Amino acid sequence: MDSLIAISGRDFVLMASDVTSARSIVVMKEDMDKIMELDEHKLLGFAGEPGDCTAFTEYIQKNVHLFALRSGITLDTHAVGNFTRNELAVALRKRPYNANMLLAGYDEHVGPSLYYLDYLATLHKMDFSALGYASFFVLSTLDRHWKKKCVVLACGISTLLSRFPAVTTQHSEGSSVIVFPGQFLTLCPCRSSRGCCPPCVSSFLVPVSWCAA
Amino acid sequence: MSILEYNGGCVVAMAGKNCVAIASDKRLGVQLSTIAMDCNRVFRMTDSLYLGLTGLHSDVTTLHNLFNYKLNLYAMREGRVIKPTTFASLVSSTLYEKRFGPYFAEPVIAGLQPDGTPFLCAMDLLGAMAVADDFVVSGTCAESLFGTCETFYRKDMNPDELFETLGQSLMAALDRDCISGWGVDVQIITKEGVTTKSLKARMD
Numbered sequence: 001m002d003s004l005i006a007i008s009g010r011d012f013v014l015m016a017s018d019v020t021s022a023r024s025i026v027v028m029k030e031d032m033d034k035i036m037e038l039d040e041h042k043l044l045g046f047a048g049e050p051g052d053c054t055a056f057t058e059y060i061q062k063n064v065h066l067f068a069l070r071s072g073i074t075l076d077t078h079a080v081g082n083f084t085r086n087e088l089a090v091a092l093r094k095r096p097y098n099a100n101m102l103l104a105g106y107d108e109h110v111g112p113s114l115y116y117l118d119y120l121a122t123l124h125k126m127d128f129s130a131l132g133y134a135s136f137f138v139l140s141t142l143d144r145h146w147k148k149k150c151v152v153l154a155c156g157i158s159t160l161l162s163r164f165p166a167v168t169t170q171h172s173e174g175s176s177v178i179v180f181p182g183q184f185l186t187l188c189p190c191r192s193s194r195g196c197c198p199p200c201v202s203s204f205l206v207p208v209s210w211c212a213a
Numbered sequence: 214m215s216i217l218e219y220n221g222g223c224v225v226a227m228a229g230k231n232c233v234a235i236a237s238d239k240r241l242g243v244q245l246s247t248i249a250m251d252c253n254r255v256f257r258m259t260d261s262l263y264l265g266l267t268g269l270h271s272d273v274t275t276l277h278n279l280f281n282y283k284l285n286l287y288a289m290r291e292g293r294v295i296k297p298t299t300f301a302s303l304v305s306s307t308l309y310e311k312r313f314g315p316y317f318a319e320p321v322i323a324g325l326q327p328d329g330t331p332f333l334c335a336m337d338l339l340g341a342m343a344v345a346d347d348f349v350v351s352g353t354c355a356e357s358l359f360g361t362c363e364t365f366y367r368k369d370m371n372p373d374e375l376f377e378t379l380g381q382s383l384m385a386a387l388d389r390d391c392i393s394g395w396g397v398d399v400q401i402i403t404k405e406g407v408t409t410k411s412l413k414a415r416m417d
Contacts, residue, residue, distance in 0.1 A: 089271060120219075122270045124241055124248065124249050136246065139247075
């Protein structure tokens with residue numbers, strides 16, 4: 001089962017996923033990218049039936065891009081969330097997609113936002129969220145440890161890494177992406193196709209005490 | 214488990230003397246795991262008309278969007294504000310349109326009629342209307358809510374008494390339901406305006 005975690009702070013949203021593609025007891029591959037870049041400031045992470053996830057998220061990505069090309073307007077995260085929800089809701093009563101998603105984005109006048117969207121087309125704005133088996137552990141952990149004052153990006157990363165050792169260990173193979181006001185920062189997707197690759201995630205590890213302020 | 218109980222949640226509305234109040238819990242869950250504690254399921258339709266929706270949250274959102282759209286068209290076509298009775302009929306027929314593939318949501322309508330008297334109405338997911346002059350309930354703890362409301366309700370309460378009675382009725386019922394809770398929002402509708410109050414219930 002996929003694991004997807006996302007945390008929002010004052011000026012960033014951070015999203016991390018595992019990279020395993022498994023079917024039953026067989027691991028098909030260990031470099032699967034489960035976080036899609038919708039545009040320069042939006043990420044769509046997904047978990048669920050792999051075929052449905054790919055088909056649906058690519059459909060959303062291309063339509064968001066098409067809208068931008070046609071109108072010259074870039075949709076904000078809220079708009080993309082509602083568009084995606086509507087597509088999923090219409091499909092639900094015809095040929096449902098089994099795709100759960102987390103939509104993260106940064107908008108000029110809104111700031112960072114994070115939306116939870118499940119395969120039944122339940123859309124909800126979140127401060128933090130998780131999908132898959134990870135959510136059973138992560139939601140309760142973040143309930144306790146997530147703070148609005150977790151304002152610094154490094155704090156977010158340290159929260160993520162220090163609270164979830166599983167993520168850290170997976171991370172040697174995993175990908176983790178951050179939405180910044182101006183750019184994407186890809187953390188150590190050593191085998192990812194993404195271009196920018198800062199040294200290593202370990203260099204971003206900061207003491208938990210940074211969060212205590 | 215019924216799909217109506219998949220996300221959890223409840224709504225209750227109560228009438229007083231020339232005032233009406235509608236309240237809901239704030240939990241959004243996926244079966245027994247809680248996803249969010251700030252979920253709103255009572256929506257403003259006009260200044261003195263509120264719609265509460267319980268059931269599958271996906272359909273709650275769909276219906277909220279649909280009724281906003283229909284009311285905007287109504288306002289443009291008719292050039293006036295919709296009456297609660299008319300809106301109830303609109304909701305009922307919208308739900309019955311989907312008789313054989315229904316929206317899995319049960320609405321509660323609370324508002325003041327043009328003459329200032331309260332209007333309360335609840336429906337099932339097919340749009341069968343149940344108009345009441347005391348209180349209406351809906352959601353996963355509807356049975357408990359009937360009990361608490363019947364116990365606490367008095368005729369002709371003023372807005373403050375109504376808020377207290379409705380709040381206590383809902384909170385007492387919530388505590389016996391593990392897929393509702395995480396706080397309560399109460400809207401008190403009077404001719405002068407609407408007051409919104411948030412209550413902390415048992416936050417577990």
